[in-house]
């Protein structure tokens with residue numbers, strides 16, 4: 477059983493700075509927390525947790541902070557850098573003898 481059905485809530489601002497806003501939440505509680513975050517003028521994102529976070533307080537929770545950092549990074553990447561994939565053209569150099 478890996479599905480814990482627990483949700484991690486992150487809040488973020490226009491600049492895409494994510495902060496933990498709650499963890500170990502049931503979908504119901506997570507939805508409530510999202511509303512709370514939004515009522516403060518911030519945006520909210522939810523993530524499914526793979527496992528219960530051992531820390532009681534999400535503010536001092538490492539998995540939460542790491543998730544927030546990861547999202548901040550991804551936000552930057554998707555906002556700033558258009559994902560250009562360099563096309564690899566195989567050179568047909570058959571000069572080997």
Ligand SMILES: [Zn+2]
Pocket residue numbers: 498499500529531534537538539540541
């Ligand atoms: Zn956590």
